[in-house]
Each structure stands twice: as structure tokens, then as C-alpha cells.
Amino acid sequence: MHPTTSGPGATPGFVAREYLVEVDGSPLRVLDAGRGDAVLLGPSYLWSAEMWRPQIEALARHYRVVVPDLWGHGGSGRLPKTTHDISGLARQHLAVMDALGIESFAMCGLSVGGMWAFEMACLAPHRVRAVALLDSFIGAEPEPAKLRFFSMLDAVARSGAVPAPVLDATVPMFFAPDIVSRRPDLPARFRAALQDWPQDRLLDSVVPLGRMIFGRRDALGDASRLRMPRIVLHGAADIPRSVDEAEQMARALACQLTVLPGVGHIASLEAPEVVTEHLLGFLQQAGLGALV
Numbered sequence: 090m091h092p093t094t095s096g097p098g099a100t101p102g103f104v105a106r107e108y109l110v111e112v113d114g115s116p117l118r119v120l121d122a123g124r125g126d127a128v129l130l131g132p133s134y135l136w137s138a139e140m141w142r143p144q145i146e147a148l149a150r151h152y153r154v155v156v157p158d159l160w161g162h163g164g165s166g167r168l169p170k171t172t173h174d175i176s177g178l179a180r181q182h183l184a185v186m187d188a189l190g191i192e193s194f195a196m197c198g199l200s201v202g203g204m205w206a207f208e209m210a211c212l213a214p215h216r217v218r219a220v221a222l223l224d225s226f227i228g229a230e231p232e233p234a235k236l237r238f239f240s241m242l243d244a245v246a247r248s249g250a251v252p253a254p255v256l257d258a259t260v261p262m263f264f265a266p267d268i269v270s271r272r273p274d275l276p277a278r279f280r281a282a283l284q285d286w287p288q289d290r291l292l293d294s295v296v297p298l299g300r301m302i303f304g305r306r307d308a309l310g311d312a313s314r315l316r317m318p319r320i321v322l323h324g325a326a327d328i329p330r331s332v333d334e335a336e337q338m339a340r341a342l343a344c345q346l347t348v349l350p351g352v353g354h355i356a357s358l359e360a361p362e363v364v365t366e367h368l369l370g371f372l373q374q375a376g377l378g379a380l381v
Contacts, residue, residue: 105145109164110157110188112181113171118164119185120156123149126218126377127194129186130156131202133224133355134302135259135283135295137163140199143361144368151369152377155194157185159201161294168294175201175305179208183216195219195377197368199357200330201302203227208308210315219318219375221368224327224354226334227341229307234329238303246296249288256280265326265353275358312341318375319344322367324352324359 105122120138122145130141138145138156148154160168172178182205186194195218198206203225210217230238241255251259260280268276286295323335325348332348339346347367352360 105149107164108189110185112184112188113169115160115166115169117160117166117181117185118158119189120145120154121189122154123152125152126372127153127155127186127191128372128377129182129194129196129206130154131182131196131198131206132156132159132162133200133202133263134159134299135162135263135279136355139163140355141357144197144357144365147365148368148372152372153191155186155189155191157182160298161290167290168297172301174301175204176208176212178205178301179212183209183213186216192216193218195221195372195375197221197223198225199223200225200354201298204302204305204308207312207315210317210319211308211311214315214317217317218377219372220315221320221322221371222338222342223322223364224324224330224335224356225321225338226330227308227312227338228334229305230303235303238299242296242299242303245291249292251283251286251291256283259283262328263354265324265351265359267351268353268359272359275355309337309341312338313343315342318371320367320371321346322349322356322364323347324349324354324356326351327354327356329354 105120108119109116110119128148132138132140137158141156145154158165193216196206203222206220207227210220244252244255260276264276319342321335321339335346349356349360356364
């Protein structure tokens, strides 16, 4: 584990440690802020740890908050060749927590972050104290969506970049339909980030990760294995992950579902105060001690 020199550059007085943790021969960038009981935040596909910035700043006042970048995203290295499925991502993130000396922790994951959070809870139920799944789905990708996503990934692989038609189809999926009138900066920044993605990282990490995510197993049958506190939070205006999927998942997990009105897929940025309030309440109810 190697410390680096920069953090997320947030509000005055906010300090985050930043590490490169070697896992399966590749460096994973990790932000580590605050102290106390640990909370691991899992970002969405195509987003760095910065998508959790509002929650990092708020939760780090009460907990130790750990946020990794996905392989090929943000400051992380290429996807290790040993990674074959979502369970492999869970195992790698457990190795990160080992490197940080953290034995037990709560897990809050959005989109694919929720998918590997679930797999992690199945792999190490003695270590995961609570699980919050946001705008995610642990079932298999519905076939029409899977075919569409694989076609988009094929187009990226062929061109070595994100072509304009793929940008036009991808960017709106991550936000509520009225986002441009409310927060035009979010889709604009996201589109620019996709356009600027280095070719090598697209080809060696982003495309294979996407195929892994959209070709994932149906894990709904394993949901009854989870015994720790758990909750599902879901944006009512989420386009790639439907409310129906959230309802299926909550039933399988036998847990509470909270639907956030008017919120799209990246709920942590579209409704940061609401998401933070729900997470703080859930973590406290789950028995994680908040610092004051």
C-alpha cells in the first residue's frame, strides 16, 4: 500500500488520505477519510470515487469512510486479468480492506458498487455489518438491455473511444429526465469525462468490466443468505435500473425499499442531502457508532 500526495480537495478542514493499494498485480486508488466504524462506498460503473464526494464529506464526520475507484476508473490501474466476475471484484475489495487493517465495516454500493457489495456480503458475512444497495440490481441483466449494452461496448472496442452515438445514448441514462433544467453541470461533466477517457483504459478495463457487469449471474436466489441489516434505496426516475427491479431485490432481501421521487441513477449527486440523510439513519440503526 502506497500513500499518494492528493485527496479529493473538498471543503476547508476536510482531509482524506489517498492510497494506491496493490491487488492482483494492479494498483487500486482508494480514498480514506474520517475515523471510527468503517463504511465502504462502492461507485457506479463509468464514475470515479468523486461521485460520492457529498457523502464522503458528511459521513467522515462520524465514520471512517473508504472509497475505491473501479479498475480503469479515476486513479486506479488496469483490470487484473484474474478478474472474471462480480464476485472477483468483491474479493479484490476485501483485499483492500485487509490492506487498510479494517476487519469489519458497513457497505454502501451504487449500481455495480451494489452488485459487488452483495457478493462481498455473501463471501464474508462475518465482516460486513450492514449493506445499503442504491440504484442497483443483483438479478441478471434483462436480455434486451444486455444486448443493447453489449452492442455499445462493441462500438467502443472497435473505435478505441466512446463514439458520439454511444455518448448520446449513455449520458441521459444516468440522470433523471429533467436534470438539464436542474443541474446542467452534471451531464455536461459526465459527457466530457467519457470523451476524455484514455484509449488504453477503455480497452483493457472499461469494456471488459462492462461485459462482466452486464453479463453477471442472477444472484437473487442467494439474497436470503444475508442476515445483517440491509436496505434498498432507489431513484424513481432511474432509467437503467427500474423501480420494479428494486422491488424484486427488496422482496428477495426481505428488507425496506425507499424510493426517492424524481431522482435518477446517480442519486448520490442528484439528491446528495437526501441520500446522505438516509445513509446516516440506516448506519445508526444498524448499530454503527457515530462519532460526535
